[in-house]
Amino acid sequence: MTVPGWFSEAKFGVFIHWGPYSVPAWAEPTGELGAVDPEMWFAHNPYAEWYWNTSQIEGSPAYEHHRTVHGGRPYDDFLDAWQAESFDPADWIELFARAGARYVVATTKHHDGVALWDAPGTGTRNTVHRGPHRDLIADLATAVRARGLRFGAYYSGGLDWYAGRRAVIRHEDLIDDYGRPHEAAYAAYALRQVRDLIDRYRPDVLWNDIGWPDAGMADLPDLFAHYYATVPEGVVNDRWDGAHADYLTSEYQANRQNEAAAHWENCRGIGLSFGFNRNEGPEHLLDPAAAVRLLVDVVSRGGNLLLNVGPKADGTLPGEQRAVLEGIASWTAAHAGAVYATRPLDPGAAMSHDGTPWIRWTRDDDHAYAFLADVPDSARGQVLLKTGPGMLDPATAVRLDGRPVRADAVPDGIVVTSAELGAPLPTVVRFALTTSRSVD
Numbered sequence: 075m076t077v078p079g080w081f082s083e084a085k086f087g088v089f090i091h092w093g094p095y096s097v098p099a100w101a102e103p104t105g106e107l108g109a110v111d112p113e114m115w116f117a118h119n120p121y122a123e124w125y126w127n128t129s130q131i132e133g134s135p136a137y138e139h140h141r142t143v144h145g146g147r148p149y150d151d152f153l154d155a156w157q158a159e160s161f162d163p164a165d166w167i168e169l170f171a172r173a174g175a176r177y178v179v180a181t182t183k184h185h186d187g188v189a190l191w192d193a194p195g196t197g198t199r200n201t202v203h204r205g206p207h208r209d210l211i212a213d214l215a216t217a218v219r220a221r222g223l224r225f226g227a228y229y230s231g232g233l234d235w236y237a238g239r240r241a242v243i244r245h246e247d248l249i250d251d252y253g254r255p256h257e258a259a260y261a262a263y264a265l266r267q268v269r270d271l272i273d274r275y276r277p278d279v280l281w282n283d284i285g286w287p288d289a290g291m292a293d294l295p296d297l298f299a300h301y302y303a304t305v306p307e308g309v310v311n312d313r314w315d316g317a318h319a320d321y322l323t324s325e326y327q328a329n330r331q332n333e334a335a336a337h338w339e340n341c342r343g344i345g346l347s348f349g350f351n352r353n354e355g356p357e358h359l360l361d362p363a364a365a366v367r368l369l370v371d372v373v374s375r376g377g378n379l380l381l382n383v384g385p386k387a388d389g390t391l392p393g394e395q396r397a398v399l400e401g402i403a404s405w406t407a408a409h410a411g412a413v414y415a416t417r418p419l420d421p422g423a424a425m426s427h428d429g430t431p432w433i434r435w436t437r438d439d440d441h442a443y444a445f446l447a448d449v450p451d452s453a454r455g456q457v458l459l460k461t462g463p464g465m466l467d468p469a470t471a472v473r474l475d476g477r478p479v480r481a482d483a484v485p486d487g488i489v490v491t492s493a494e495l496g497a498p499l500p501t502v503v504r505f506a507l508t509t510s511r512s513v514d
C-alpha cells in the first residue's frame with residue numbers, strides 16, 4: 075500500500091453527501107456507527123441518506139414519518155423536489171479551504187442510484203435532467219480545483235436500490251446476500267459509470283462504497299489500470315471487496331482496526347448522519363473543539379480525517395455545520411504547521427494521553443509538536459510531558475498561538491508552564507528535535 079505525497083500530507087478532507095434524501099432529510103439520531111446495537115441499526119438508521127430503505131421498514135419511525143408527512147409518495151418525487159436553488163459551490167469550497175481541508179470527496183451516486191452527473195445508463199434519472207437540472211459533479215470539481223484542492227468521487231458500487239436490488243435491508247446479515255446486486259448487468263452498468271467518472275472528472279480519489287458486484291470483480295484490474303493511467307496521482311480506497319486498496323478506511327467507530335495501516339482515513343459526519351438530518355441538534359454534533367481534537371488524534375496516528383457535511387436540498391450548508399467548520403478554521407489558521415505534512419512522533423519519544431490533560435504529538439523533520447487540551451485548573455497552567463531523554467530541547471519551546479510558554483527539563487520529561495492552557499481547543503507547543511532521528 076503506497077499513496078502519493080499529496081494524500082498523506084493532506085491530513086484533512088471534507089466529505090459531501092447530497093442527494094434526493096436531502097429533501098426529507100429525516101432520520102433518528104440513534105447513535106454512532108459501531109456504537110449502536112446492530113439489531114437496532116437498520117430500522118432506526120441515523121444515516122439520513124438511507125431514508126428510502128429505512129422508510130420501507132414497517133413499524134419504524136421513518137416508515138410512519140414517510141406515511142404521515144409525505145403521504146407514502148414515491149421516493150423519486152424527492153429527486154424532482156430537490157431544486158438546489160441556492161447552490162453556490164465556490165462558497166462551500168471557500169469555507170472548506172479555510173477550515174484546512176486539502177481534498178473534497180462528493181457523492182456521485184449513493185445507494186439510491188441517483189447520479190449527480192449525466193451518468194450513462196441512467197436516462198433522465200439524474201440531476202442534469204431532473205431536480206437541480208445541473209451537473210453537480212462538474213460544478214463541485216471545478217470549484218474545488220479552482221481553490222487548489224483535490225477532488226474525489228464517492229460511488230456506491232455495492233448498493234444500488236434502483237439499477238440493482240430494491241430489496242429492503244432490515245438487518246446487516248441480509249445486506250450481503252439480500253441487499254447487494256451481483257448480476258452481470260448491474261456490474262456492467264456500474265463499471266461503465268465509474269469509467270465515465272474517471273474520463274470526465276479525473277477524480278483524485280476513487281472512493282467506492284459497500285464493495286463491488288461479484289460478476290464485476292474481474293473488471294477491476296483493468297479499471298484501476300485505466301484510472302492510474304488517467305490520474306497518475308490518483309488514490310483508491312479499500313471498499314472494493316478486497317480487489318485493491320491504496321489505503322484503508324474506518325467509519326465513525328466501525329472498522330477502526332484499519333487504523334493500524336500505514337495509510338488510512340477515518341470518515342464520519344459532523345453529526346450522526348452523512349446526509350443532512352433535520353432531527354439533529356447541537357447535542358448530536360461535534361463541537362469545534364471535539365472536531366479539532368478528532369483531527370489531531372487521527373493525524374497523530376498517521377491517518378487522514380474525512381469529515382462530512384450534509385448540505386440542505388436548497389444548496390445551503392446547515393448553519394450548525396458551517397459553525398463547526400468556522401471553528402476549525404479559526405484554530406487551523408494558527409496551527410496548520412503542526413498538522414499538515416507532519417507524521418507520527420517516533421514511538422517512545424513522548425507519551426500521548428487520553429485523559430486530562432489530553433495530549434497528542436506530531437513531528438516534522440526538525441520539530442515535535444505537543445497538543446494539549448482540557449488542562450484542569452488544579453494544574454495551575456503546568457503540564458508534565460513525558461518525553462524520552464534528550465529528545466526535545468525545552469529551551470526551544472514556542473506556543474504556535476504566540477502566547478508565552480516556559481519549558482523545563484525534569485527527570486521524566488518536560489514541564490510546560492503557560493497561562494490559558496486549559497482550553498478545549500488544543501494549545502500547541504513546538505520543540506526542536508535535538509536529534510533528527512529518521513522515522514522508521
Ligand SMILES: C[C@@H]1N[C@H](CNC(=O)[C@H](c2ccccc2)C2CCCC2)[C@@H](O)[C@H](O)[C@@H]1O
Nearest residue numbers: 121123283284313323324325328329341348
Ligand atoms: C460513508 C458511509 N458509508 C456507508 C457504508 N459503510 C460501510 O459499509 C461500513 C464500512 C466501514 C468501514 C470500512 C468498510 C465498510 C460498514 C457498515 C457496517 C460496518 C462497517 C454508507 O452506507 C453510508 O450511507 C455512507 O455513505
